[in-house]
Amino acid sequence: MSDTPIIRFENVTQQYEGAGNVLSNISFELERGKFYTLLGPSGCGKTTILRLIAGFITPTTGDIYIEGKKVNHLPANERQVNTVFQDYALFPHLNVFENVAFGLRIKKLKKAEIDRRVKEALEFVNLKGYENREIQEMSGGQRQRVAIARAIVNDPEVILLDEPLSALDLKLRTEMQYELRELQQRLGKTFIFVTHDQEEALAMSDEIFVMNAGEIQQSGTPIDIYDEPINRFVADFIGESNIVSGEMVADYRVRFANKEFDCVDAGLNPNENVEIVIRPEDLEITTVADGKMAVTVDTQLFRGVHYEISTLDEAGNEWLVHSTKKAEVGSLIGLAFDPEAIHVMRLNESEDAFDARLEAYGEMANEK
Ligand SMILES: Nc1ncnc2c1ncn2[C@@H]1O[C@H](COP(=O)(O)OP(=O)(O)OP(=O)(O)O)[C@@H](O)[C@H]1O
Ligand SMILES: [Mg+2]
Known part of the structure; x- marks a missing residue:
């Protein structure tokens, strides 16, 4: 069971209406509990891969498997996957607690259970004591952590993070890189992180997928990719x-x-x-x-x-x-x-x- 890849793409091609191939024949396997990064220039298809995993779109051709089960048509809310969006997509009219509790309320969990899980998630991201704060009263880095708490509170197997650090200044960004990496190790869940910043990818990942124009050019550990780039694009893009x-x-x-x-x-x-x-x-x-x-x-x-x-x-x-x-x-x-x-x-x-x-x-x- 643990040998089954948590996520598998088999010859996945994605077209949006009126556009050519946004992803061309992509295949890969992800192991459970690792920190993966999709790295590539703007428009190469990173967000599209996350949307396919989350179930917001279905592949034009090819198959997607989660824990060995084909999920092409499984609705997003039935997947053990949660997303942290680039702009965090927090609810401005709800306080920190309610933002994190939102998904649990929809699932109609008991009040005590919601209380316990929200507190635990906030503690995980170092926001204990901020429950009653309004979102507008939180800094950029704190909002980021609320968004992460909202993703982990559902206890998903896979957490998708779409350029979650790009809005932060350099110092905070570096701090959050450490925090995220540490959080991933504590949780032991699979993280799929998107960035177009090569240093960030090298610093954080177990494995990097370097993408260009809808294709995966190379995948490997940061050291593999840095030391043995497969082609000019990868060599140029990584450092x-x-x-x-x-x-x-x-x-x-x-x-x-x-x-x-x-x-x-x-x-x-x-x-x-x-x-x-x-x-x-x-x-x-x-x-x-x-x-x-x-x-x-x-x-x-x-x-x-x-x-x-x-x-x-x-x-x-x-x-x-x-x-x-x-x-x-x-x-x-x-x-x-x-x-x-x-x-x-x-x-x-x-x-x-x-x-x-x-x-x-x-x-x-x-x-x-
Ligand atoms: N709903 C859509 N309809 C048509 N084309 C789309 C749609 N969404 C994305 N695209 C196109 O698909 C390509 C890949 O988009 P995607 O959002 O996956 O790129 P990305 O790698 O995440 O880029 P960025 O780093 O800028 O976020 C782009 O050329 C984009 O214009
Ligand atoms: Mg994107």
């Missing part, structure tokens, strides 16, 4: 990246910026055109003699923790460097990097093929 064109020479040998370098990738075809990713923090500033590549410093910005230095190689590629060392604009410097810092991406590789290739060569590397 700052240097992405240049290159060519495989042989296994563990790649060519870019008019030079050959050792790398850790294998299983590609000789002379195959590839894209190369190196993260700015993986580039080290050296003398020209000590570097693997010589570059000219174009611009330099102080970013508090590090300098952000933009450089150009002789082939005309831009290399962004994050370094605690300063460089002089206009000077020629060396860049050093480890073979592991080079991430080789195949053009148009499917996620399954990508995973299989990584696994095959990862096992070989471990045996060595």
